[in-house]
Amino acid sequence: MSTEDRRRMIVTAVLPLVAEHGTAVTTSQIARAAGIGEGTIFRAFKDKEELIDECIAEALRSDSVLEVLADIPLDQPLDRKLVEAAGAMSAYLDRIGAVLGAVAAGGRLRRKPPEAPEGEQPQGDPRRESFVAMNEAVAELFDPERDRLRGSAEDLAAMFTALQFTRARGSGLSSVDTMVDLFLHGAVEAG
Known part of the structure; x- marks a missing residue:
């Protein structure tokens, strides 16, 4: 899976969690929702803030x-x-x-x-x-x-x-x- 495809997959999986928990969503919750290890989050995104920014962009x-x-x-x-x-x-x-x-x-x-x-x-x-x-x-x-x-x-x-x-x-x-x-x-x- 390309990095861009992985990013899209993570954002799609995490968007409902961001809608529910906002910035309090944990990397453990993110990883579970996306079916990945926590380290994979940081190979696709610089940090949790960048992931949340992408979730906001996706919602818009x-x-x-x-x-x-x-x-x-x-x-x-x-x-x-x-x-x-x-x-x-x-x-x-x-x-x-x-x-x-x-x-x-x-x-x-x-x-x-x-x-x-x-x-x-x-x-x-x-x-x-x-x-x-x-x-x-x-x-x-x-x-x-x-x-x-x-x-x-x-x-x-x-x-x-x-x-x-x-x-x-x-x-x-x-x-x-x-x-x-x-x-x-x-x-x-x-x-």
Whole structure:
């Protein structure tokens, strides 16, 4: 197994532990979860902090939610497509919240990425790129309904995606079905 493959395997195995224990996760727990010896951790990562940074980066990656959004059948009714999309985005945001919350509770937030060397372009903002990619995927869900929409598919997708990031979890309006209904039909009952 290549070092990169081993790193990915360890991060995948350890991510749930980081969500549960944050920075208090032990190398013994890490090794057990990954099915490796403790020394193997340090052949793949400089230290536990680097591993936790990689777990945070993995939690922030939007690949899995983008795959789910791409797999939503476009021929079903718009409300069903949006319920599926909201469910996928909610799970993604819950994962981010669990990992970042646990790490922050341990007194540590993600270290800032290193500055780009002089004369080189800085890397893009992965969170912004992720948000843009989600907007594009959600716009595709609106696209078959383009002739019935009160705005562009892109604008409605941006509003819908922003709503997912700000939705109050735990409130009576937090159910995905209720939120989609309110988004599509408004807050006032038809007369």
